[in-house]
Amino acid sequence: MAEINKEDVVAVLNRILESELAGVVRYTHYSFLVFGFGRIPIRSWLREQADESLLHAQQVGEWITTLGAYPSLAIGPLLDSHTFDIASILRESLQAENVALALYRELLALVEDRSVALEEFARQMIHVEEMHAGEVDKMLRRPGEMTTSAERLASPP
Numbered sequence: 001m002a003e004i005n006k007e008d009v010v011a012v013l014n015r016i017l018e019s020e021l022a023g024v025v026r027y028t029h030y031s032f033l034v035f036g037f038g039r040i041p042i043r044s045w046l047r048e049q050a051d052e053s054l055l056h057a058q059q060v061g062e063w064i065t066t067l068g069a070y071p072s073l074a075i076g077p078l079l080d081s082h083t084f085d086i087a088s089i090l091r092e093s094l095q096a097e098n099v100a101l102a103l104y105r106e107l108l109a110l111v112e113d114r115s116v117a118l119e120e121f122a123r124q125m126i127h128v129e130e131m132h133a134g135e136v137d138k139m140l141r142r143p144g145e146m147t148t149s150a151e152r153l154a155s156p157p
């Protein structure tokens, strides 16, 4: 089994760490801004996402030190769009989640057939993040709407 290129792997892991930490801040921030009838369940959902991002950041940070490298203290880009509209919040979250997903795919490409544990971790995270993106996509659909928002954007009516 070929060795991993530690420098490249740590670079991607640090970008993932920064992006997950940005997720913690973003979801927490948005959870304060939910007003209206849906406030209670949506606020809890956003807080759960913040907790999940923190868990992911912690797992990634542990991997970085396991590899004998230094974890980044930086945080990924945060966009304050000053939005209070749930659909915009969800769309912005979906965009950020897709960025994270692409980073986990980058990680998988770097560790595939080189490290069983890191490959397993990358696949597991891709699974979790894809399910999450699918869930957000469903939240963005109107009742009865079967096409995904990605499909809708690709071929507008």
Ligand SMILES: [Fe+2]
Pocket: 020, 052, 053, 056, 100, 129
């Ligand atoms: Fe995540």
